[in-house]
Amino acid sequence: xxxxxxxxxxxxxxxxxxxxxxxxxxxxxxxxxxxxxxxxxxxxxxxxxxxxxxxxxxxxxxxxxxxxxxxxxxxxxxxxxxxxxxxxxxxxxxxxxxxxxxxxxxxxxxxxxxxxxxxxxxxxxxxxxxxxxxxxxxxxxxxxxxxxxxxxxxxxxxxxxxxxxxxxxxxxxxxxxxxxxxxxxxxxxxxxxxxxxxxxxxxxxxxxxxxxxxxxxxxxxxxxxxxxxxxxxxxxxxxxxxxxxxxxxxxxxxxxxxxxxxxxxxxxxxxxxxxxxxxxxxxxxxxxxxxxxxxxxxxxxxxxxxxxxxxxxxxxxxxxxxxxxxxxxxxxxxxxxxxxxxxxxxxxxxxxxxxxxxxx
Numbered sequence: 001x002x003x004x005x006x007x008x009x010x011x012x013x014x015x016x017x018x019x020x021x022x023x024x025x026x027x028x029x030x031x032x033x034x035x036x037x038x039x040x041x042x043x044x045x046x047x048x049x050x051x052x053x054x055x056x057x058x059x060x061x062x063x064x065x066x067x068x069x070x071x072x073x074x075x076x077x078x079x080x081x082x083x084x085x086x087x088x089x090x091x092x093x094x095x096x097x098x099x100x101x102x103x104x105x106x107x108x109x110x111x112x113x114x115x116x117x118x119x120x121x122x123x124x125x126x127x128x129x130x131x132x133x134x135x136x137x138x139x140x141x142x143x144x145x146x147x148x149x150x151x152x153x154x155x156x157x158x159x160x161x162x163x164x165x166x167x168x169x170x171x172x173x174x175x176x177x178x179x180x181x182x183x184x185x186x187x188x189x190x191x192x193x194x195x196x197x198x199x200x201x202x203x204x205x206x207x208x209x210x211x212x213x214x215x216x217x218x219x220x221x222x223x224x225x226x227x228x229x230x231x232x233x234x235x236x237x238x239x240x241x242x243x244x245x246x247x248x249x250x251x252x253x254x255x256x257x258x259x260x261x262x263x264x265x266x267x268x269x270x271x272x273x274x275x276x277x278x279x280x281x282x283x284x285x286x287x288x289x290x291x292x293x294x295x296x297x298x299x300x301x302x303x304x305x306x307x308x309x310x311x312x313x314x315x316x317x318x319x320x321x322x323x324x325x326x327x328x329x330x331x332x333x334x335x336x337x338x339x340x341x342x343x344x345x346x347x348x349x350x351x352x353x354x355x356x357x358x359x360x
Contacts, residue, residue, distance in 0.1 A: 011073035012036035012045040022296040024049040028304035062089040080105035092119040097172040099320030110317035122320035124176035128298040130290040144238025155224035165203035170223040193330035258283025321346035
């Protein structure tokens, strides 16, 4: 299938221009219009990408039968209503993170896409970077062994958001990456979140999130709007090797360390116990070669591929629900003073295509 799909970008604020630029430059897509309530803002983005048409009325866009899909880049509180309207109009939908502002609304979006046989894709952009794709590959092939821990840091002197705290603003990136690289996705049973509001902003500006993972492993996410230095780093420790991702080091984004700690098991008097002697591995460090390409371009390609091949995209609505379930549990934990809080498992919906018979 060589005919380009036609798409509208909904929202011309912070993220919309990036989506517009990538869909405009994609061989899979024809960008039809930029839709925003603010006509001047929509016109600025359209002019940046050399597009004539803009719209200020969503209904007009959704009524256009020539448009196959929409990309939503509006505040999270609006995602549900816009996505449901687009799905009802027969459009495939891509939504920037987080999928919705509540798990219940996200669940309704996934169900609506499933019922209509349409693609609902979460724009978990980092999952389409060469570095994160390589991380997933290394973990899948067993290079790291069994995962012991994930330690993620995302801090900077950033904009204090008016409608969400630092967890809902920054942590979706880290949670979506962890969900993408771990076999079986992100499925912690509990969450413990601690936040601080030293500015008196009325919301957490610094946050720490802890999650137990399968097999006794643990994940830790640190997010911060107040740091004078910018750090984007994730460490994934395994029984064989440890991987370090430094997103701000373009010369060496990934490093794999053949270093670690071994605790040998010994049988004594028929009972197995751990020996007190610790063994350290001090092996080589290497950095895999990575291609240089923009993640959003790969995301646009995946969105088109999932529509044409009638399959769920790599970051489908269910991936968005898993991230939402952790964010909601983190909010409940914060309200409880950092108490260990159960994570509500999203309903295990079959893929949109298994139940609806393929995309239209």
